[in-house]
Amino acid sequence: MSTHKIIPHLWFDSAAEDAAKLYTSLVPGSGIGAVSRYGKAGFEVHGQREGTAMSVQMHLGGQPMIALNGGPRFRPTPAVSYFLTFDDRAALDHAWNALGAGGQIHMPLETYAWAPRYGWLDDRWGVSWQLSLGERAQTGGQVMTPMLLFTGTLAGQAEAAVAQYTALFPQAGIEGILRHDGSGADPAGTVMHAQFQLAGQTFMAGDSALAHDFTFTEANSFLVFCEDQAEIDHYWHALSSVPEAERCGWLKDRFGLSWQIIPQHLPQLLSSPEPKVMETFLSMGKIDIATLERAAK
Incomplete structure (x- = not known):
């Protein structure tokens, strides 16, 4: 994963891999990194078929982005x-x-x-x-x-x-x-x-005070990678303003913009073969690193 602290995160229904291939083909020096795929548990969570890409890491000219296949619930807007x-x-x-x-x-x-x-x-x-x-x-x-x-x-x-x-x-x-x-x-x-x-x-x-029919949605969010629990707590308490939007490290700030406040080693934790890890993660609002690490063990 990149050393960038803040990474744009795009939500797709099932086109994350196709989109990443298109985007990285348009900017010189771009490429696709790690691709994680849904297993049987993923099929139950998001309605995605087993083997479908879950998340796709990419970079455009050295700048990272992540694309997620999360189902039809959210759609991006020009906000x-x-x-x-x-x-x-x-x-x-x-x-x-x-x-x-x-x-x-x-x-x-x-x-x-x-x-x-x-x-x-x-x-x-x-x-x-x-x-x-x-x-x-x-x-x-x-x-x-x-x-x-x-x-x-x-x-x-x-x-x-x-x-x-x-x-x-x-x-x-x-x-x-x-x-x-x-x-x-x-x-x-x-x-x-x-x-x-x-x-x-x-x-x-x-x-823009023009008559637009769109605003921010969860389909465009920003990942913030944190070094420890104290940093997670810092950003979470400063940004979270919509408690009902809090899930799996996601939050909305007072302007409706979505952020994901996560530990740097979350991908490694979620790659654990222990199913309790994903179950624990999906039950969280703010991420508790110690609880996830205990589940992984």
């Missing part, structure tokens, strides 16, 4: 999108065509004031992507940057969210904020575009 920066127009156009096949376009691929070539779409599985021609130095050298869009009742809260996140994580800070001027639907002073760092990784955020 979380992934901003891909290309320095080659042909590579950008190829990625746009591949991602757009069977998908939905939000903004066509063309020239805008902020980029010589840019477009925004959802792929065939509903995962949202923004593609731009530019220099990766502008996004901390990252080819892929998560973007959070605060819509509906959350419009106008992007700055508060960025302030909370940057105060919570190490190696964090706000790199810049471009604000709405009040000439459109968004009130003056709200965030048109913000760029910030969490744990040394670049993120983006913005407000």
